[in-house]
Amino acid sequence: MDVIEKALQIASKAHQRQYRKGTDIPYIAHPVAVGMLLMKAGYRDEVVAAGILHDTDEDTDYKLKDIKHDFGEEIAEIVAGCSEPDKSLSWEDRKEHTIEFLKNASSDIRAVACADKLHNIRSIIKDYERDGDEVWQRFNRGKEQQEWYYTNLVESLRHQGSFSLVEELEKEVIRLFKR
Structure with a gap:
């Protein structure tokens, strides 16, 4: 079995019975979409697999030690780089950490995070x-804080140079917040 198929199977089981925030969409749709974005952008199979697995450590019982055992050090390191290290911190502190960390992270971690x-x-x-401003009610922080986070993420992700996914992200940030 190739690494992408294995990641799909494991992530599907790990995210079973989870749904996207405020929706009835099965959560697995998100990691699969992340993997597809990476595949479409031409990333290696290991990066695509890490994209599919990126939320398992934070949101399921399938942890980094399991990823390392089943997929190896490289994929585990990419997933670790895309995970918030300390969920006990405030939303602002966690997001500031992510923004700072991604400035100097490896290109593979930045690609998956992007x-x-x-x-x-x-x-x-x-x-x-579909829902207008009601959409902001499902987040821990509202539109202004989300705009701050996404705008700073774009700058952080392009700190080492731009790449196609960050260009797409910037267009979508402008589309959402500069209406």
């Missing part, structure tokens, strides 16, 4: 077009 945020913001745009 694909994750790109799919998230596209989902928000779709929901915003």
Whole structure:
């Protein structure tokens, strides 16, 4: 079995019975979409697999030690780089950490993190077009804080130079917040 198929199977089981925030969409749609964005952008199979697995450590019982055992050090490191290290911190502190960390992260970690945020913001745009400002009610922080976070993420992700996914993310950030 190739690494992408294995990641799909494991992530599907790990995210079973989970749904996207405020929707009835099975959660697995998000990691699969992240993997598809990475695949479409031409990333290696290991990066695509890490994209599919990126939320398992934070949101399921399938942890980094399991990823390392089943997929190896490289994929585990990419997933670790896309995970918030300390969920006990405030939302602001966690987001500031992410922004700072991604400035100097490896290109693979930045690609997976960017694909994750790109799919998230596209989902928000779709929901915003349907529900209007009510969409901001499902987040811990409102529109202004989300705009701050996504705007700073774009700058952080391009700190080492621009790449196609961050260009797409910037367009979507402008589309959502500069209406």
